[in-house]
Amino acid sequence: AQSVAQPEDQVNVAEGNPLTVKCTYSVSGNPYLFWYVQYPNRGLQFLLKYITGDNLVKGSYGFEAEFNKSQTSFHLKKPSALVSDSALYFCAVRDWIGNTPLVFGKGTRLSVIA
Amino acid sequence: DAGVTQSPTHLIKTRGQQVTLRCSPKSGHDTVSWYQQALGQGPQFIFQYYEEEERQRGNFPDRFSGHQFPNYSSELNVNALLLGDSALYLCASSLLLRTANYGYTFGSGTRLTVV
Numbered sequence A: 001a002q003s004v005a006q007p008e009d010q011v012n013v014a015e016g017n018p019l020t021v022k023c024t025y026s027v028s029g030n031p032y033l034f035w036y037v038q039y040p041n042r043g044l045q046f047l048l049k050y051i052t053g054d055n056l057v058k059g060s061y062g063f064e065a066e067f068n069k070s071q072t073s074f075h076l077k078k079p080s081a082l083v084s085d086s087a088l089y090f091c092a093v094r095d096w097i098g099n100t101p102l103v104f105g106k107g108t109r110l111s112v113i114a
Numbered sequence B: 001d002a003g004v005t006q007s008p009t010h011l012i013k014t015r016g017q018q019v020t021l022r023c024s025p026k027s028g029h030d031t032v033s034w035y036q037q038a039l040g041q042g043p044q045f046i047f048q049y050y051e052e053e054e055r056q057r058g059n060f061p062d063r064f065s066g067h068q069f070p071n072y073s074s075e076l077n078v079n080a081l082l083l084g085d086s087a088l089y090l091c092a093s094s095l096l097l098r099t100a101n102y103g104y105t106f107g108s109g110t111r112l113t114v115v
Helices: B096-102
Strands: A003-005 A010-014 A019-021 A024-026 A031-038 A044-050 A056-058 A064-068 A073-078 A087-095 A108-113 B005-007 B010-013 B019-024 B031-037 B044-050 B053-057 B064-068 B074-078 B087-094 B110-114
Touching (some): A003 A087, A010 A019, A019 A108, A024 A073, A024 A087, A031 A073, A044 A056, A044 A064, A073 A087, B005 B087, B019 B087, B019 B110, B031 B074, B044 B064, B074 B087
Parallel strands (some): B010 B110
Antiparallel strands (some): A003 A024, A031 A044, A064 A073, A087 A108, B005 B019, B019 B074, B087 B110
16 A cells, blocks of 8 residues: 655745755655645645656746655655745655556645745 | 645535545646645555546555546545544645655645545
8 A cells, every 4th residue: 555654744845945855755666756735715826746767846836756665655846945935835655557646745834934 | 936836725514425626837847746645644545646547556545535626626526424534634745756866745635525
């Protein structure tokens, strides 16, 4: 079975500092990995995805994520945080085998302090 | 805009009642998945519809049912509502054979409150 772990409920970072939101995953085969962001009372907005290829994936709004197969991790990063980045972030995974559903982590709330 | 449209945005129902939520997928998408997001939790997969049939189902009781229409739009029905069904219900559309490349597009959700 697929699963995602986001070990931090909350991450606080000062504006201008780098940020990291952690994610580890478990799948039977090769993973398709996604990051989504959710603002209050809104749906999920796609940030970036990893399918294959380069381990460093660049996405929207200056975010990037590094795929590490040996550590089964897919941490979200941004070199310089903005107050407007404050939101709820979800990591999600699906197995590349068959039409398996997307499985989400519980989410990490990012708070960027001015 | 050709994004995912969900209706209604908010809904209040009484325990024991039945509810129907609606979703119009992104233009060009043929698959609809439904998720339940309880307060403080990540989205939980309910089921997926493709070619008007339920293709995948998560760990939800039979009170949760759905339908997909020929135009790819979908409905989620919940019978005998419980207080615990209060959540944000998200619809995600995708193109079945290109999901990996093109991902999922989510709607803004329907906030269901059961009182």
